[in-house]
Amino acid sequence: MGTSGDWSFETLAIHAGQEPDPTTGAVAVPIHQTSTYAQDGVGGLRGGYEYSRSANPTRTALETCLAALERGAVGLAFASGLAAEDTLLRTVCAPGDHVVVPSDAYGGTYRLFAQVLERWGVQHTSVDLTDLDSVAAACRSDKGPTRVVWCETPTNPLLGLADIAALAEVAHEAGALLVVDNTFASPYLQQPLVLGADVAAHSTTKYLGGHSDVVGGALVAADAELGERLRYHQNALGSVPGPFDSWLVLRGAKTLAVRMDRHCDNAAAVAAWLAERADVAAVLYPGLADHPGHEVAARQMRRPGGMVSVRLAGGEEAALRMCERARVFTLAESLGGVESLIEHPARMTHASVAGTALEVPADLVRLSVGIEAVDDLLADLDQALG
Numbered sequence: 027m028g029t030s031g032d033w034s035f036e037t038l039a040i041h042a043g044q045e046p047d048p049t050t051g052a053v054a055v056p057i058h059q060t061s062t063y064a065q066d067g068v069g070g071l072r073g074g075y076e077y078s079r080s081a082n083p084t085r086t087a088l089e090t091c092l093a094a095l096e097r098g099a100v101g102l103a104f105a106s107g108l109a110a111e112d113t114l115l116r117t118v119c120a121p122g123d124h125v126v127v128p129s130d131a132y133g134g135t136y137r138l139f140a141q142v143l144e145r146w147g148v149q150h151t152s153v154d155l156t157d158l159d160s161v162a163a164a165c166r167s168d169k170g171p172t173r174v175v176w177c178e179t180p181t182n183p184l185l186g187l188a189d190i191a192a193l194a195e196v197a198h199e200a201g202a203l204l205v206v207d208n209t210f211a212s213p214y215l216q217q218p219l220v221l222g223a224d225v226a227a228h229s230t231t232k233y234l235g236g237h238s239d240v241v242g243g244a245l246v247a248a249d250a251e252l253g254e255r256l257r258y259h260q261n262a263l264g265s266v267p268g269p270f271d272s273w274l275v276l277r278g279a280k281t282l283a284v285r286m287d288r289h290c291d292n293a294a295a296v297a298a299w300l301a302e303r304a305d306v307a308a309v310l311y312p313g314l315a316d317h318p319g320h321e322v323a324a325r326q327m328r329r330p331g332g333m334v335s336v337r338l339a340g341g342e343e344a345a346l347r348m349c350e351r352a353r354v355f356t357l358a359e360s361l362g363g364v365e366s367l368i369e370h371p372a373r374m375t376h377a378s379v380a381g382t383a384l385e386v387p388a389d390l391v392r393l394s395v396g397i398e399a400v401d402d403l404l405a406d407l408d409q410a411l412g
């Protein structure tokens with residue numbers, strides 16, 4: 027085997043940061059369930075660890091692995107995706123600054139900008155990220171400079187695509203950082219830092235964890251200096267994951283590549299099947315040739331992902347009925363686990379953005395296509411649609 031510098035994604039996922047334990051030879055990274063570490067004399071740290079908010083060996087293994095998977099300099103793990111976002115924004119913004127946010131994004135992210143950071147004195151402008159001129163026009167250099175252009179691609183729940191390389195140029199021209207929420211794609215399908223972004227953000231609750239059994243978040247910085255500033259704030263703000271949650275995400279990451287390939291196979295089959303139905307008004311899936319972001323997806327993603335959204339011809343009533351009748355698809359929030367989930371964004375995950383520019387249509391149903399047998403998934407959707 028070569029050095030980690032030339033290992034491919036699948037190998038890094040299993041080995042980066044995960045050397046066998048030097049004292050016991052344990053192949054699986056131990057869960058270091060400890061808050062503190064004995065010192066040999068004042069300041070005499072044995073392995074560099076002093077207190078688990080600052081660092082913990084299980085979390086270090088996960089953070090090293092995440093940095094390798096995103097091809098970044100520094101990886102950091104958090105207690106949730108929103109904790110990661112909050113720490114990032116409070117590291118790079120100060121009261122009086124400005125951020126550009128997408129007009130289509132996860133509702134919780136928008137709530138953080140609109141309800142929390144706004145009160146802290148950080149203003150935002152929401153724009154359509156596919157319109158690069160509007161993004162450039164929204165960036166400010168004078169009073170309250172723009173520190174961050176926030177990008178989510180594909181978006182939750184409308185599966186919109188943004189061109190990461192083009193946005194990086196616009197953001198950098200304006201002196202801002204480009205941050206990409208890479209939750210929907212996962213680092214296996216898309217690597218924002220390689221495309222020019224400064225930070226990749228994740229809800230590791232989703233594909234990285236992969237089994238709907240943990241809530242977590244991550245940041246990976248392309249640049250070591252920015253990474254160390256983020257690390258300082260990770261400790262100063264303190265929203266870190268515990269050792270067991272870190273271990274669950276690390277275990278999930280090992281199988282990310284094989285799971286994502288199966289998610290993509292199943293999602294492509296589900297999207298093609300739904301596109302043929304008269305009771306479906308539109309299928310939103312970047313793998314379909316009529317998706318407006320199809321070419322961008324083909325350029326910057328390995329495959330189009332495991333998420334499919336549909337708009338039903340029968341409107342909200344039909345959407346609610348489909349959600350309630352599905353059986354293999356479990357009616358639940360979240361996504362990215364091995365099991366298929368179905369939800370009604372307007373009343374569930376995106377209820378917090380009702381009445382804002384980010385409101386989502388009531389006839390929309392979001393599917394997180396799992397890795398079950400595809401025939402069972404299609405049969406379930408058939409009976410759910412009636």
Ligand SMILES: Cc1ncc(COP(=O)(O)O)c(C=O)c1O
Pocket residue numbers: 106107108109132134135178182207209210228229230231241242243360
């Ligand atoms: C795209 C995206 N980003 C961020 C988050 C927030 O992550 P968490 O729920 O882990 O705080 C979510 C949660 O659904 C999400 O879908």
